[in-house]
Amino acid sequence: MAANPFRQTVSRNVRDLFRLWALYARMDLNWLLQDLSSVIIVVISETLQNLSSMAGVLLLAVRFGGVGGLSADEVLFMLGFYELASGIGWVLFGNYNVIHISRRIGRGQVDHMLIQPRPLWMQLATEGFMPVSGSFGMLIGAALTGVAVSRLHLALTPVWFLLLGYYLLIHMALQLSQSLLYGSMAFWRPVACEEISSMIIDLNNQLGKFPLFGLPTWLTTLLHTVLPIGLLAYLPAVALLRELGKPVTIALPLIVACGFVTAAIICFQKGLRHYEEYSCNRYKEMGHRN
Numbered sequence: 001m002a003a004n005p006f007r008q009t010v011s012r013n014v015r016d017l018f019r020l021w022a023l024y025a026r027m028d029l030n031w032l033l034q035d036l037s038s039v040i041i042v043v044i045s046e047t048l049q050n051l052s053s054m055a056g057v058l059l060l061a062v063r064f065g066g067v068g069g070l071s072a073d074e075v076l077f078m079l080g081f082y083e084l085a086s087g088i089g090w091v092l093f094g095n096y097n098v099i100h101i102s103r104r105i106g107r108g109q110v111d112h113m114l115i116q117p118r119p120l121w122m123q124l125a126t127e128g129f130m131p132v133s134g135s136f137g138m139l140i141g142a143a144l145t146g147v148a149v150s151r152l153h154l155a156l157t158p159v160w161f162l163l164l165g166y167y168l169l170i171h172m173a174l175q176l177s178q179s180l181l182y183g184s185m186a187f188w189r190p191v192a193c194e195e196i197s198s199m200i201i202d203l204n205n206q207l208g209k210f211p212l213f214g215l216p217t218w219l220t221t222l223l224h225t226v227l228p229i230g231l232l233a234y235l236p237a238v239a240l241l242r243e244l245g246k247p248v249t250i251a252l253p254l255i256v257a258c259g260f261v262t263a264a265i266i267c268f269q270k271g272l273r274h275y276e277e278y279s280c281n282r283y284k285e286m287g288h289r290n
Helices: 005-034 036-064 072-093 101-106 110-114 120-126 136-152 158-187 196-207 217-222 234-241 247-278
Strands: none
Touching (some): 005 036, 005 120, 036 072, 072 136, 072 158, 072 234, 101 110, 101 196, 110 120, 158 196, 158 234, 158 247, 234 247
16 A cells, blocks of 8 residues: 555654754753853843733732732733743744744845755744743743632633633744744845844733723724734633633634734745845845844
């Protein structure tokens, strides 16, 4: 019986993915084993950075018994969810500027990827993997979420955990697709747009941790669609805490995420075709960037 070529290709790609993830995990582990003093400094700085980014909203919630229609413990859950979701995304795509893709595009480093013996999608799916040095935000988010769940006495059913995983995937899809979508501008404007992925990620980090209850309807709609910061933590928190299984809280994030993912794929492929024709003209003959 003849082997199925499609099945063989899929099987080979899966093996290559796990092989590359294992490789990057070993490389990341070497950082931990070779320089303990740097590890301690990074752990302390990452912990302080993650906690300080949430302190403003959390302190307001504690001082006034809640903020934005959420109690202090519900705000803690929302912040923990954000840190957990963004932390998982950082573990998967945080290394080598994968999630900040405009840097690689704007610096002409896509050339390095195109000559590799692996397809571009596989490189983007594996190069960012950093399970050791990138896990601090994820661990802090998991701890805060666990504390909030305990204080709120939530009933943790299989459906609840399924929805938690669903919203975590939505968060990561939105973050990565926005980075790719806006980062694709660097194919045409490498100097001006080199840091645009970083800017959109920073914007999400700054605004995505605020409850949106009480805002005008038009602004709430905008922040759940065109600039979907409300889908990163606020709506998932409301859905998991108060409106478990409500159709709109399930359908809306999926529709918006699919829209951003589709737009990101189209724009990135179009930009890649432009790059393959014109490349990046930022480098002088001696190798320095303009």
